[in-house]
Amino acid sequence: MYAKVLSSILFGIECIPVTVESDVSPGMPNFSIVGLLSTEVRESRERVRSAIRNSGIQLPARRITVNLSPASIRKSGTGFDLPVAISIIAATKLVPASSLSNIMMIGEMNLNGDILPVKGALQASSYCKDHNIPYIIVPFKNRKEASLIKGVNIIPVNTLSDVISMLRSGIKENDIYQNNEKSLSPGNNRLDFKYMKGNQHLRRALEIAVSGMHNILLIGPPGSGKTYSASLVPGILPPLADNERIEISKIYSAAGLLKDGTLLNERPFRAPHHSLTMRGLTGGGLVPVPGEITLSHSGVLFLDEILEFDRYVLETMRKPLEEGYIDLIKNDYHVRLPAGFMLIAASNPCPCGYYPDLKKCTCSPKDVIRYLSRLSGPLQERIDMFVTVNNYENSFFNDAGNGESSSDIQKRVMKVFAIEKERFKGTDIRYNSRIPTELIEKYCPMEKEADFLIRNDKRAKDLSIRGLLKLIRISRTIADLSGSLTIRKKDVKEGLSFLQNLEGFKKISLQGAGSK
DSSP: OEEEEEEEEEETTEEEEEEEEEEEESSSOEEEEESSBOHHHHTHHHHHHHHHHHTTOOOOSSEEEEEEEOTTSOBOSSTTHHHHHHHHHHHTTSSOGGGGTTEEEOOEEOTTSBEEOOSOHHHHHHHHHHTTOOEEEEEGGGHHHHTTSTTSEEEEESBHHHHHHHHHHOOOGGGSOOOOOOOOOOOSOOOOGGGOOSOHHHHHHHHHHHHHTOOEEEEOOTTSSHHHHHHTGGGGSOOOOHHHHHHHHHHHHHTTOOOTTOOOOSOOEEOOOTTOOHHHHHEETTTTEEOHHHHTTTSEEEEETGGGSOHHHHHTTHHHHHHSEEEEEETTEEEEEEOOOEEEEEEOSSSSSOTTOTTTOOOOHHHHHHHHTTSOHHHHTTOOEEEEOOOOTTHHHHSOSOOOOHHHHHHHHHHHHHHHHHHTTTSSOOSGGGOOGGGHHHHOOBOHHHHHHHHHOHHHHTSOHHHHHHHHHHHHHHHHHTTOSSBOHHHHHHHHTTOOOHHHHHHHHHHTGGGO
16 A cells, blocks of 8 residues: 655755655564655654554554655655655555645654644745645644745644544645734834944945945954944845845745744844854755855845954855855755855954054064964955944044934935846846956946046055956945946045955054064
């Protein structure tokens, strides 16, 4: 006797269909599951056996073989418990096998037959819609998440007995979940730029960086406002477009971080600790799962005290920073995860933090150079903007009244996002920071004075080719903020002010060696 059920597995952030086949035949009583299984899937045999028995069903003393196909993909997670149990019950003709057509099901079970939530309900529901599968059975606690994809009939269940009864009697209209609950709008409890005083150059730099999604490094002494200013950035990030909400929600569903069964309304802002491991940053594992750079997709990855992170961990960001994705490759898989994030990094200029204030700094020039060298040249080349953050000193008290609010800055940023959307219509490009080299001339027309400045300014001449391209892209964003169709001389001049990298600090250190 044979029966099969359609289920699915998360692979990276995508859903891959898995057919669960069961054969119950005469022979020595035995229960085996095959199909390149992880430990938790192999352990499902004991959970399924006990759940079936405690649901009032006595399995016959026969040979039971379950196959999870395709066998070439490693199966992991606990979402196969329910489909394995149902396929076995159908193979023993306790429910009609015909009732399993046009249905996908996922769900973990405990020993008494209760069905528990699993990761990836959003992806499974999306797969059903794309492949015209009308029904999906999910754990009750996954019902809201699965219902975010319209056009699929969601059947939430609490116990194995509920599923068996429903399959025996046939699916009825009241079995299908209707999500009539209103999604809550995000709370307005963000920090606001209006409370930030002083450091107007930093405020302007962050507005430019967010508008074009340019990577930025803030460097300055402790207490100068680097971390605080970065924490204000979520308040000026534009809302997500509908396609972005689905895309990012799938990422968070795969990571088990999608809360309350609602699509994400805000762009991600991730701020991991400097003890972050390589796998935590890039993702991966026996079965690939998203890391921080993928969880930051279409949003911000903030690395506070970036020079305290492991250098080899940081180096893995080179390709994602440039190309917007990461390839995870192991012997048994090759998966590409999105990683189109904006990097905001912050750092002290030396181990003690106070360089180049020689009255406070206790570091030698060699200490400073060694510390700054933790961020390699190639990685620095992938950071678009460098901003020196000074202590507030008297500027905090002299900055009359409140500063400009985050909502005012966000409106300007949203205008630039709209310009970028129209500019790059029909392409895969989203932001100015991602303009390919071969399309620079097309998307970044310059006035003659701006072109002359780039060709003759000493600072521009010292830049690498990648540095020159960064300057043009930043200037494009600055021009967009003022509504200019072409890049002007003043746009380039302002762009040049953000291009001093860590080499400048090293030179100052060497010049000040005699003062120590």
